[in-house]
Amino acid sequence: MPNSPSDDARPPGAARRVKVQRRGPLLVEGPVEVELEDGTTVFSDRFQVALCTCRRSRRFPWCDTSHRARTAGPGDGAAGD
Numbered sequence: 001m002p003n004s005p006s007d008d009a010r011p012p013g014a015a016r017r018v019k020v021q022r023r024g025p026l027l028v029e030g031p032v033e034v035e036l037e038d039g040t041t042v043f044s045d046r047f048q049v050a051l052c053t054c055r056r057s058r059r060f061p062w063c064d065t066s067h068r069a070r071t072a073g074p075g076d077g078a079a080g081d
Helices: none
Strands: 026-029 032-035 041-044 048-051
């Protein structure tokens, strides 16, 4: 798969990078395995994944940019944030 890193590319024990965005998803270097609240796990072998933090994604826990559909409100530009 073209977007899957080889296991040899990351040194053993190397830290994963997680990027936090104020009004967006968590960007995590992959591949990743995510454990959900109900104990099930989901896996992605992509080189980077976007994890939804607003819970509006139809593909939760993966972000599908549904958070962008919110209407602007008073204050910091997004209603309820």
